[in-house]
Amino acid sequence: MTDRPRVYLAGPEVFLPDAAEVGRHKKVLCEAYGLVGLFPLDNDLAAAGAEVPVDRAIFRLNVAMMRRADAGIFNLSPFRGPGADAGTVFELGLMHGLGKPIFAYTNAADTLLARTPDATRDPNGVWRDRDGLMVEDFGNADNLMLDACLADAGAPLVRAAATCPLHDLEGFEICLRLLAARLGGVA
Amino acid sequence: MTDRPRVYLAGPEVFLPDAAEVGRHKKVLCEAYGLVGLFPLDNDLAAAGAEVPVDRAIFRLNVAMMRRADAGIFNLSPFRGPGADAGTVFELGLMHGLGKPIFAYTNAADTLLARTPDATRDPNGVWRDRDGLMVEDFGNADNLMLDACLADAGAPLVRAAATCPLHDLEGFEICLRLLAARLGGVA
Numbered sequence: 001m002t003d004r005p006r007v008y009l010a011g012p013e014v015f016l017p018d019a020a021e022v023g024r025h026k027k028v029l030c031e032a033y034g035l036v037g038l039f040p041l042d043n044d045l046a047a048a049g050a051e052v053p054v055d056r057a058i059f060r061l062n063v064a065m066m067r068r069a070d071a072g073i074f075n076l077s078p079f080r081g082p083g084a085d086a087g088t089v090f091e092l093g094l095m096h097g098l099g100k101p102i103f104a105y106t107n108a109a110d111t112l113l114a115r116t117p118d119a120t121r122d123p124n125g126v127w128r129d130r131d132g133l134m135v136e137d138f139g140n141a142d143n144l145m146l147d148a149c150l151a152d153a154g155a156p157l158v159r160a161a162a163t164c165p166l167h168d169l170e171g172f173e174i175c176l177r178l179l180a181a182r183l184g185g186v187a
Numbered sequence: 188m189t190d191r192p193r194v195y196l197a198g199p200e201v202f203l204p205d206a207a208e209v210g211r212h213k214k215v216l217c218e219a220y221g222l223v224g225l226f227p228l229d230n231d232l233a234a235a236g237a238e239v240p241v242d243r244a245i246f247r248l249n250v251a252m253m254r255r256a257d258a259g260i261f262n263l264s265p266f267r268g269p270g271a272d273a274g275t276v277f278e279l280g281l282m283h284g285l286g287k288p289i290f291a292y293t294n295a296a297d298t299l300l301a302r303t304p305d306a307t308r309d310p311n312g313v314w315r316d317r318d319g320l321m322v323e324d325f326g327n328a329d330n331l332m333l334d335a336c337l338a339d340a341g342a343p344l345v346r347a348a349a350t351c352p353l354h355d356l357e358g359f360e361i362c363l364r365l366l367a368a369r370l371g372g373v374a
Contacts (some may be wrong), residue, residue, distance in 0.1 A: 129267065
């Protein structure tokens, strides 16, 4: 069974109190689509060696897991602010740089502009936040580098309005279907 | 002069009202260190072709600029929240994935934990925000994937307390010195 495609499961759910349970649920869904889910918290920290600081050990193991993966699915739901979790965004860029297929979802249906507090148009029609910083107005869910990368790579960001934004897996399952079809898994 | 090393200048300053001026200032500093600065706003959108949506044109031109660059310097200063700008974080991951040398600074001296509102310890000693989400406690300036990546790549994130967080270039210049020394430029 080791030849089933492996998919890296990136997202801020690693910070949830029930992170392991969410990871388990995601991996069960992967199985249903003929895929093997790789969840960052499953890494064995001891494998990095005791002489490495814990944060760097986690980093190295996550990167090794991404290199091992055939593709990635990224949870870009808003996290502590209007945009996605930084760790997940970093990993999206990394896996794109490595040339791996990427798929992503967000459990928020609206745009980054709609989620930016107190955004108003300046005299030139440009949207700016309360500090005068420009806010992109492309209808994207997040910074254009994220949305446009996904669209350019063939699978636009999936937006799924969710009742429980950091737990609902409808958007995740849509990504699984897209990925399974792309990789030739069981869809 | 085309053989001078090229450095991609990533950061949320592209959203400032005086973005072009900040970019010009960064490029002048690059020159002083024997480097050529590549600033995203210098891209000619027309080069992407009229049939491509503007956001995807910007994405493609930025990625082409990063591929052309010999290295990158990233401004990871907090942006609209406790952490760095998503576009810059994506680009950090991408350039690391492409195997390019990366350097970064933040114009905030404190930690992500210190900047997270209402963080408290749970009964197990784990820091959690007001939504119960874990906050990393590694003394890092941002998500561990960012800080640990930079440390692992040989140039830990430069923290420079600044009076004008999105304009001050002291941290940027420290990165320039590190980069010039690494690439063998004029330091």
